[in-house]
Amino acid sequence: MTPGARAAAAIAVLDRVLEGQPAEMALTNWGRANRYAGSGDRAAVRDIVFDVLRCKRSCAARGGALTGRGLVLGWARGGLGREALFDGQGHAPAPPGAGEAGRVPEGAEALDCPDWLEAPLRASLGADFEAVMAAMQERAPVFLRVNLARLLRGAAVAMLAAEGIEAVAHPLAASALEVRAGARKVQASAAYREGLVELQDAASQAVVEMLPLRDGMAVLDLCAGGGGKTLAMAARAGLRLWAHDAERRRMADLPVRAARAGVAVTLVDRPEAAGPFDLVLADVPCSGAGSWRRDPEGKWALTAARLAALREVQAGIMDRAAALVRPGGVLGYATCSLLDEENGAQVERFLARRDGWTLETARRFTPLDGGDGFFCAVLRRG
Structure with missing residues (x-):
């Protein structure tokens, strides 16, 4: 053609x-x-x-x-x-x-921002609003996560290069590689087939690096989806891992991916029967505002009513996750959103309605950091 x-x-x-x-x-x-x-x-x-x-x-x-x-x-x-x-x-x-x-x-139109989202995004991003929205107009980079439990990052670069895939270390996470050339060869490569690398956004990897994981911990990925963060957690420590998703079909590929990575993960329909856990990660359903480069249709389909409904879902999941954490344990709350109402403000509402919890750390990532937009808060139960 x-x-x-x-x-x-x-x-x-x-x-x-x-x-x-x-x-x-x-x-x-x-x-x-x-x-x-x-x-x-x-x-x-x-x-x-x-x-x-x-x-x-x-x-x-x-x-x-x-x-x-x-x-x-x-x-x-x-x-x-x-x-x-x-x-x-x-x-x-x-x-x-x-x-x-x-x-x-002109204005929000030139930045490809829906008019109704301009004000909340400006309030959330501050002086970075225009730069972030301009970055969202570009294609997202292709990132890989190196399975550091089995291979060093430099060795992964060399292994990929031997198959015509150019990848370089990315500073956002210790396991992150940015693919500069040969991205369409990744899934046929030996490194991918052997579970030594996985496709995963660098900011998503950075979220997992924020979690205080240690050998022997009982860990639940409450909104596991395809299991990217489940496997990333497994690569960081010797964990007892459980994964759950409200729609079990989303986890259909996780057993195969886990076996390829040499990881044991138990899929559960009722995590309450398996708990309590030392750490629960709740990567909740959200607007997806941080991943609009990959899912631009989501930007144009989002409505104020849908956003309000998502906030209620997020609050409910946080409360469910909190009940699954043992005393002294940790709740990791994550979104792929740039909107404060789904991020910091959601955490503040959680702390206001639940006694005995403290916020240990929180961070928002934007495309200006290189990866997708993500937010993660680490909360500890007293």
Whole structure:
């Protein structure tokens, strides 16, 4: 496919997305219907689609319309020389017409921030607001977590390099590598197949490094999902590990991943029957505001009502987690959000309604630190 044909394909996919189809589904359906497209073509079309979705407001302004064509035209106008893709040659999109002049986006629109979220994000991020929102318009780096229980970080770099994957140490976590080249080779690499490295954001790894883990501790990952933080905790100490998720299907791959990493994890439906625990990690459902680079659709789908409902869910999970922690034990509260109402303010409300708990440490990470946006608070039960 020519670059112009790829742009046309992205337009078709985005039209489906605007009709309500999830982007991944729309891309899969397009690929099945256009089997002539090679892996490079599919990857290029996917990149355009997600570049556009990260910058949907500003692309629509530059392109003159909230349509697939308008969005891709706006994306093309935002990059030096890309508007030449709209030349009408072969399968390329037709040249812009008189009614497609577009305009320069301003304010929150230029930063691709939903209007209703601008004030709470400004209040949460302070002087970093504009820089963080600009960083969220870019693609997220690819990070790996080295299983330090089995391999040193430098050895992992060398092992990956032997298979054409360039990775460098990242300062956000002792186990973190940033992949600079060959990212699509990672999951076929020996290091990945043997459980020596896992795909995991650097800030997510840093959250686990904040937890006071020691050999022999009984630890529960209460909202385990796919188990990334479960496995990261296992790599830090010899733990007795349990994992739970409200939707057990999310943990479907965890036993295989744990076996690959050489880790024992017990999946439980009722953690209350297995407790109490020395440490409970509650990586709660949240707005996902810190991971909008990876999930730009989540940014545009979030509503005030949904955010309010999430805050209630978070409070309920914190209370449940607290009851599972033994006296003297630790509760780790984490989100992938940048919003203080889900982070520090949520912790303050917890401390106000529950006696005997103290806050030991808390930290917020933003894309300016290199990884996704995360928050973690470590609380100890008296």
